Amino acid sequence: MHPQLRTPRAVPALHGALQSGVAIHARGIRVAALQLDISESMRENISRAGQLINRAAADGAGLASLPECFTGKYGCDHFAKWAEPILPEPRAGSGAAMMRDSARRHGMFVTGGVIEEHEGKLFNSMPVYGPSGLQAVYRKIHLSRVLGITSESDILTAGTEPTTFEMPGLPPTLVGMLCCFDLRFRDLLAQYGPNQLAHGPCAILCAPSAFLHATGTDHWELLVRRAALDGQSYVVAPNVAFNPSDQVPLHGKSMVVDPWGRVLAQCNDSGDDIAIADVDLPYLNDVRLKLPISTLAAKFR
Amino acid sequence: MHPQLRTPRAVPALHGALQSGVAIHARGIRVAALQLDISESMRENISRAGQLINRAAADGAGLASLPECFTGKYGCDHFAKWAEPILPEPRAGSGAAMMRDSARRHGMFVTGGVIEEHEGKLFNSMPVYGPSGLQAVYRKIHLSRVLGITSESDILTAGTEPTTFEMPGLPPTLVGMLCCFDLRFRDLLAQYGPNQLAHGPCAILCAPSAFLHATGTDHWELLVRRAALDGQSYVVAPNVAFNPSDQVPLHGKSMVVDPWGRVLAQCNDSGDDIAIADVDLPYLNDVRLKLPISTLAAKFR
Numbered sequence: 001m002h003p004q005l006r007t008p009r010a011v012p013a014l015h016g017a018l019q020s021g022v023a024i025h026a027r028g029i030r031v032a033a034l035q036l037d038i039s040e041s042m043r044e045n046i047s048r049a050g051q052l053i054n055r056a057a058a059d060g061a062g063l064a065s066l067p068e069c070f071t072g073k074y075g076c077d078h079f080a081k082w083a084e085p086i087l088p089e090p091r092a093g094s095g096a097a098m099m100r101d102s103a104r105r106h107g108m109f110v111t112g113g114v115i116e117e118h119e120g121k122l123f124n125s126m127p128v129y130g131p132s133g134l135q136a137v138y139r140k141i142h143l144s145r146v147l148g149i150t151s152e153s154d155i156l157t158a159g160t161e162p163t164t165f166e167m168p169g170l171p172p173t174l175v176g177m178l179c180c181f182d183l184r185f186r187d188l189l190a191q192y193g194p195n196q197l198a199h200g201p202c203a204i205l206c207a208p209s210a211f212l213h214a215t216g217t218d219h220w221e222l223l224v225r226r227a228a229l230d231g232q233s234y235v236v237a238p239n240v241a242f243n244p245s246d247q248v249p250l251h252g253k254s255m256v257v258d259p260w261g262r263v264l265a266q267c268n269d270s271g272d273d274i275a276i277a278d279v280d281l282p283y284l285n286d287v288r289l290k291l292p293i294s295t296l297a298a299k300f301r
Numbered sequence: 302m303h304p305q306l307r308t309p310r311a312v313p314a315l316h317g318a319l320q321s322g323v324a325i326h327a328r329g330i331r332v333a334a335l336q337l338d339i340s341e342s343m344r345e346n347i348s349r350a351g352q353l354i355n356r357a358a359a360d361g362a363g364l365a366s367l368p369e370c371f372t373g374k375y376g377c378d379h380f381a382k383w384a385e386p387i388l389p390e391p392r393a394g395s396g397a398a399m400m401r402d403s404a405r406r407h408g409m410f411v412t413g414g415v416i417e418e419h420e421g422k423l424f425n426s427m428p429v430y431g432p433s434g435l436q437a438v439y440r441k442i443h444l445s446r447v448l449g450i451t452s453e454s455d456i457l458t459a460g461t462e463p464t465t466f467e468m469p470g471l472p473p474t475l476v477g478m479l480c481c482f483d484l485r486f487r488d489l490l491a492q493y494g495p496n497q498l499a500h501g502p503c504a505i506l507c508a509p510s511a512f513l514h515a516t517g518t519d520h521w522e523l524l525v526r527r528a529a530l531d532g533q534s535y536v537v538a539p540n541v542a543f544n545p546s547d548q549v550p551l552h553g554k555s556m557v558v559d560p561w562g563r564v565l566a567q568c569n570d571s572g573d574d575i576a577i578a579d580v581d582l583p584y585l586n587d588v589r590l591k592l593p594i595s596t597l598a599a600k601f602r
Contacts, residue, residue, distance in 0.1 A: 141599050147591040162601070184594050186487040186531060187601050215592070218562050219530065226527040229520065230487060261519050290448040291516070293485050298442050300463070300488045 028279030029173055031204065031234065032056035032064040034112070035254035035267040035274070037241035042071050042082055046098045048272055049112065053099075057106035059276055063167060066112025067240045067254070068140075068180050068210040069124065071095040074240060075248050076155045079122060083115040086127045088134045096127050103129035109167055112238075113140075113179060113208045121157040126177055126208050128165045138163035138177035142185050149214060150248065152181075162191040162199045173279070176202035176233075180209035183223040186230070193231050194294035201294075202233050203284055210240045216251030221263070228257040232288050234279050242269040259287040329580030330474055332505065333357035333365040334539035335413070336555035336568040336575070343372050343383055347399045349573055350413065354400075358407035360577055364468060367413025368541045368555070369441075369481050369511040370425065372396040375541060376549050377456045380423060384416040387428045389435040397428050404430035410468055413539075414441075414480065414509045422458040427478055427509050429466045439464035439478035443486050450515060451549065453482075463492040463500045474580070477503035477534075481510035484524040487531065494532050495595035502595075503534050504585055511541045517552030522564070529558040533589050535580050543570040560588040 034052040038045050049066050056064040068074075071094075072082030082095075090096035095114040103110040109130045116125035116139070124140035139159025143152035166172040176192030176199060183189075192202040205227055211220050216239075224237045235257045240250040252269035256277040264277035288294070335353040339346050350367050357365040369375070372395075373383030383396075391397035396415040404411040410431045417426035417440070425441035440460025444453035467473040477493030477500060484490075493503040506528055512521050517540075525538045536558045541551040553570035557578040565578035589595070 142597055145593060145597060147593075158599075160599070184530070184592075185598050186491065187598060190487065191601055222523065222526055222530065222562055225523055226530075229485070229523065261523055291485075292446060292448075296443055296446060297486050297488060298459075298461070300492055 027283070028203075028281040029062040029167060029169065030060045030276065030278050031236045031256055032059070032061040033236050033238035033254040033256055033265075033267070033275040034064055034066045035238055035241050035252060035272060036067055036070050037243055037271055038070065038073055040073060043093070045071050046093070046095055049095070050098050050102055052272060052274060053102040053106070053110055056274055056276060057108055059274070061108060061276060063109045063175070063204070063206070063236065065110075065206050065208055065236050065238045066099075067238045068113035068126075068208045069115060070112050070240070071114050073246065074210040074250060076150065076152060079115045079155050083117045083122055085118065086114065086116050086125055086137050099127060100129045100133065104131060104133070107131045109135070109165075111177070111206060111208065113210070122155060123159060124152065124156050124179060125159070126179060128177070130165075130167070136163050136165040136177070138179065140179040140182065141188060142182045144181035146212065146215060149212060162188060164192070164199050164202060173204060173281070174200070174202045175204045175206050176200065178205060178207050180207065180211055183207060183209075183227055189227055189230050192233070194288055195297070202231060203281060204234045204236060204279060205231055206236045208238055211251045213242055213249040213251045216253070220251050220253060221255070224255060225257050225261040225263070228259055229261040232259045232291070232293065233284065234258055241271055241273075259284045328584070329504070329582040330363040330468060330470065331361045331577065331579050332535065332537045332557055333360070333362040333575050333577040334537050334555040334557055334568070335365055335367050336539055336542050336553060336573060337368055337371050338542035338544055338572055339371065339374055341374060344394070346372050347394070347396055350396070351399050351403055353573060353575060354403040354407070354411055357575055357577060358409055360575070362409060362577060364410045364476070364505070364507070364537065366411075366507050366509050366537050366539045367400075368539045369414035369509045370416060371413050371541070372415050374547065375511040375551060377451065377453060380416045380456050384418045384423055386419065387415065387417050387426055387438050400428060401430045401434065405432060405434070408432045410436070410466075412478070412507060412509065414511070423456060424460060425453060425457050425480060426460070427480060429478070431466075431468070437464050437466040437478070439480065441480040441483065442489060443483045445482035447513065447516060450513060463489065465493070465500050465503060474505060474582070475501065475503045476505045476507050477501065479506060479508050481508065481512055484508060484510075484528055490528055490531050493534070495589055496598070503532060504582060505535045505537060505580060506532055507537045509539055512552045514543055514550040514552045517554070521552050521554060522556070525556060526558055526562045526564070529560055530562040533560045533592070533594065534585065535559055542572055560585045
């Protein structure tokens with residue numbers, strides 16, 4: 001009686017098969033969620049983040065994502081200290097410059113969160129760099145607010161645009177961007193879903209996060225898996241490592257989840273680490289065919 | 302750093318405090334998800350379902366829910382055999398009659414799923430009986446379709462109306478109805494959410510289910526907990542017991558979940574059983590205040 005949905009398996013890479021140089025596998029791309037234990041030193045954070053990207057590239061990843069705000073300690077008191085502009089040619093030594101250089105050097109796609117200075121305001125933003133440079137910038141739409149712990153909207157300006165980018169392949173792999181607290185909002189997830197034309201359907205959702213330990217214990221895995229189930233897509237969810245000495249401890253447990261809601265790879269709570277897994281596009285299509293929720297949804301508008 | 306959301310605890314009952322006779326507790330009502338191992342005998346199923354209601358009432362429940370289609374074996378080949386009309390004065394010996402009689406006898410609210418004959422069609426329906434009789438009928442909106450396992454819409458007609466009912470209290474407790482496969486559809490859940498005027502905000506969602514074992518292993522708890530998290534409400538989720546000899550094995554693990562997404566009570570997979578817990582309305586309000594997702598949601602229409 002089991003629907004016999006196949007479990008994705010690692011498949012051989014076809015390196016250099018496409019002009020872009022991105023490693024495309026026979027059934028999809030390899031993706032990595034990079035978990036970083038963030039220190040007070042912006043220089044050190046960026047350096048260690050770069051080492052994680054190098055490891056992911058060595059393991060064959062075509063897409064690697066760092067957490068939200070990976071250049072400095074998370075917290076409304078700190079954001080302004082780590083702010084940087086996001087540009088096609090970013091400022092030397094910035095988080096964006098490291099991501100741009102890594103993407104170019106490894107022929108891969110790299111994203112991760114920085115606090116962005118833009119038109120005199122601060123945004124919680126995720127640039128996406130590919131082998132040929134800046135592809136997109138996602139600005140966090142739902143700024144987190146948990147009574148007594150965090151209220152980003154006191155300091156930051158909210159983005160308003162769901163954001164996607166394409167990675168090469170036949171067909172190209174569409175990736176939808178969201179960030180941490182955004183995971184709680186069904187209407188943003190719906191923007192990337194299988195029955196969306198404007199921003200979907202996304203094969204992958206990428207959710208750089210600095211998810212709180214206080215809420216993450218009960219909600220992190222639940223929300224990441226539900227994003228996969230609702231979107232019937234892979235989810236790459238890197239989180240900042242848990243560190244009990246932090247003013248605002250975060251949750252770690254970075255993960256990659258498949259469209260059936262199964263956790264394919266997961267980091268422990270603490271320390272620098274990588275969760276890496278293969279996207280399997282035929283499997284994704286199987287899930288959508290066997291459980292056709294996008295065509296069965298009733299309309300309530 | 303923890304938000305210190307209180308864990309709901311049992312509170313003393315104030316029996317007979319209200320004219321209706323429903324046992325209202327100081328902080329809310331006690332709710333029970335009733336798990337039934339369904340046999341080929343409709344008479345036996347109804348009898349054992351009645352015994353579960355009696356047990357729930359003896360334990361102080363003011364609301365008890367049986368699973369979806371509790372009078373007969375689940376399956377498109379079987380539905381017509383168990384069909385019955387749903388009426389204020391139901392047919393003697395029917396599932397509806399047992400629920401009506403139990404609700405009246407115990408001074409409580411009772412719901413559960415039967416296959417309903419209505420205007421020459423079959424619906425997957427959940428009548429709600431209170432101490433004073435029939436309160437509402439919910440007709441399953443999203444008929445389940447999982448390739449090779451179930452396709453209810455070949456046999457059944459879909460409902461179109463989100464359905465709520467009120468239980469007494471100050472303020473009254475609003476309960477939203479959904480059924481099994483409905484749990485996969487964010488737009489139906491949204492109808493009952495904290496920022497809904499037409500059908501909400503619901504303090505409780507009641508989801509009588511016959512959730513498949515094939516999909517339940519990965520999805521049952523995930524979907525029930527996400528309904529609680531999205532709606533910031535309690536969820537009462539009774540399921541048909543797992544029975545490996547069934548043509549379509551179901552998943553069991555009936556549960557009650559709180560608005561923080563925590564499982565408060567859960568049955569094993571097999572056998573008749575009860576998951577019972579106390580709704581705590583002040584706690585529910587705490588969750589909505591501490592994590593104000595309904596006021597922070599961006600609009601994408």
